[in-house]
Amino acid sequence: METLDDGIYQQYADVVKRFLVCLTENPDLAEELTQETFYQAIRSIGRYNGACKLSVWLCQIAKHLYCDHLKRQRRHPTLPLEGLERAAPENDGMPEISLLRRDAYVSIHKAIHSLREPYREIFLLRALSELSFQEIGEIFGRTENWARVTYYRAKVMLAERLEE
Numbered sequence: 448m449e450t451l452d453d454g455i456y457q458q459y460a461d462v463v464k465r466f467l468v469c470l471t472e473n474p475d476l477a478e479e480l481t482q483e484t485f486y487q488a489i490r491s492i493g494r495y496n497g498a499c500k501l502s503v504w505l506c507q508i509a510k511h512l513y514c515d516h517l518k519r520q521r522r523h524p525t526l527p528l529e530g531l532e533r534a535a536p537e538n539d540g541m542p543e544i545s546l547l548r549r550d551a552y553v554s555i556h557k558a559i560h561s562l563r564e565p566y567r568e569i570f571l572l573r574a575l576s577e578l579s580f581q582e583i584g585e586i587f588g589r590t591e592n593w594a595r596v597t598y599y600r601a602k603v604m605l606a607e608r609l610e611e
Contacts (some may be wrong), residue, residue, distance in 0.1 A: 455501065456485055457534050463481050464477050466571070466572065467509050469571035469575045470510070471513060472560070487508050488505055488508055500585070502580055503585045503586055561608060
């Protein structure tokens with residue numbers, strides 16, 4: 448059984464943070480939840496039975512923490528002001544190309560986040576967190592085949608939305 452030392456944090460922190468960035472769309476919140484994920488993992492390492500990869504177990508903890516965060520937000524909503532300073536696209540000498548890139552990015556981002564669950568989460572786990580279908584299936588308590596089929600369906604839905 449593994450213990451959560453600095454080596455484990457170094458090995459898995461980036462995977463957990465990328466997963467949370469995909470879910471939250473907020474790097475600062477993702478960083479905060481990543482720290483909380485490892486804190487909770489240390490507290491409950493005795494319950495880790497090795498039935499799944501450690502990265503899968505950590506992502507499950509992260510997902511639950513994010514869901515708890517959303518529940519708290521619903522009870523106590525705040526006006527998010529983050530991102531206003533990032534609203535202007537980068538100007539790399541060709542503002543037209545920069546605007547086109549930004550529009551394409553925004554369209555893709557909106558299309559991904561318009562997918563209903565579990566399609567959105569599975570797409571993000573596979574595409575951005577680069578988890579295997581087996582790991583994704585374990586996170587959801589399903590089979591590897593279920594994860595493959597759901598990911599394929601998510602890609603089809605995403606392609607249809609981007610064509611519109």
